[in-house]
Amino acid sequence: MVRMIDVARQAGVSSKTVSRVxxxxxxxxxxxRERVREAMxxxxxxxxxxxRSLRSRKSFTIMLLVHDVRSAFVNTVxxxxxxxxxxxxxxxxxxxxxxxxxxxxxxxxxxxEGTLRSGQxxxxxxxPPMASNPVVxxxxxxxxxxxxxxxxxxxxxxxxxxxxxxxxxxxAYQMTEHLLELGHKRIxxxxxxxxxxxxxxxxxxxxxxxxxxxxxxxxxxVLPGTFDFESGLDAGERLxxxxxxxxxxxxxxxxxxTGVIMAAHRAxxxxxxxxxxxxxxxxxxxxxxxxxLTTVRxxxxxxxxxxxxxxxxxxxxxxxxxxxxxxxxxIILRNSTAAPRES
Numbered sequence: 001m002v003r004m005i006d007v008a009r010q011a012g013v014s015s016k017t018v019s020r021v022x023x024x025x026x027x028x029x030x031x032x033r034e035r036v037r038e039a040m041x042x043x044x045x046x047x048x049x050x051x052r053s054l055r056s057r058k059s060f061t062i063m064l065l066v067h068d069v070r071s072a073f074v075n076t077v078x079x080x081x082x083x084x085x086x087x088x089x090x091x092x093x094x095x096x097x098x099x100x101x102x103x104x105x106x107x108x109x110x111x112x113e114g115t116l117r118s119g120q121x122x123x124x125x126x127x128p129p130m131a132s133n134p135v136v137x138x139x140x141x142x143x144x145x146x147x148x149x150x151x152x153x154x155x156x157x158x159x160x161x162x163x164x165x166x167x168x169x170x171x172a173y174q175m176t177e178h179l180l181e182l183g184h185k186r187i188x189x190x191x192x193x194x195x196x197x198x199x200x201x202x203x204x205x206x207x208x209x210x211x212x213x214x215x216x217x218x219x220x221x222v223l224p225g226t227f228d229f230e231s232g233l234d235a236g237e238r239l240x241x242x243x244x245x246x247x248x249x250x251x252x253x254x255x256x257x258t259g260v261i262m263a264a265h266r267a268x269x270x271x272x273x274x275x276x277x278x279x280x281x282x283x284x285x286x287x288x289x290x291x292x293l294t295t296v297r298x299x300x301x302x303x304x305x306x307x308x309x310x311x312x313x314x315x316x317x318x319x320x321x322x323x324x325x326x327x328x329x330x331i332i333l334r335n336s337t338a339a340p341r342e343s
Contacts, residue, residue: 232259
């Protein structure tokens with residue numbers, strides 16, 4: 001079995017230096033850190049997380065709290081978080097939190113207390129709708145839990161909490177601008193879940209872009225959705241049955257956008273000649289649908305990486321607070337948009 005002292009000899013450093021690299025401690029030169037990691041790779045050294053936990057009083061575990069594991073958004077962010085944990089020598093755990101638990105402040109506090117007693121994770125990553133849940137915010141603040149929120153929300157960052165996100169409103173504004181520049185005027189919008197702040201931010205960007213173009217929002221073209229394929233399919237069918245259907249549909253995420261495309265195929269409506277469709281996220285489904293989906297690219301994996309990196313950095317340097325970050329987005333033009341026939 002390869003031991004830490006073997007790695008130290010291979011790298012030409014002390015065992016203490018190897019330990020500092022394993023624990024991601026600051027003030028280790030990059031060249032030294034890389035030398036130690038190369039020695040570990042050559043020797044096939046696998047550090048014992050349980051032994052590191054005893055020495056450092058850290059669990060080397062990050063826990064992701066999710067409400068719906070079926071979401072393409074959650075799955076891709078989770079992959080980025082897993083990649084970051086592996087690079088940093090951490091475990092990643094996934095925990096499902098029920099709706100009943102989220103609605104009860106006492107129940108949620110009991111859940112956190114039980115989780116901390118059993119596993120003592122070094123930090124939590126919160127997905128919507130927990131990121132915007134006031135009960136979660138109060139419990140996190142009261143218990144001084146290190147938590148990174150992924151995505152937009154309407155609660156302020158606290159002493160022990162921070163956010164990694166993109167500017168959802170601006171992204172939705174620019175996507176709506178793209179449709180307007182193509183010549184579309186009857187642009188429908190499908191909202192997401194109302195307990196997620198991203199829904200309102202994206203709608204506001206859509207509405208502001210219309211207003212700046214001298215157009216008012218037609219409430220008949222704004223339909224509810226729940227961020228899943230089925231709600232997009234239902235909304236798409238309802239929109240296409242209108243006497244004067246829209247020439248473009250902006251769905252608040254890719255899953256709903258693919259539902260709209262399916263509704264168009266069923267109705268014999270050509271995408272994009274008769275109907276342009278755009279989404280949000282640039283999840284894997286955006287390339288798997290036909291035609292390929294024009295969408296807002298969120299750096300989903302990078303959101304997960306940034307959340308884990310911030311938690312680990314703050315844990316290793318107690319004087320450092322969790323760092324919030326707004327990452328860049330990109331408008332990805334594919335084959336689901338075109339100028340309307342009438343233009």
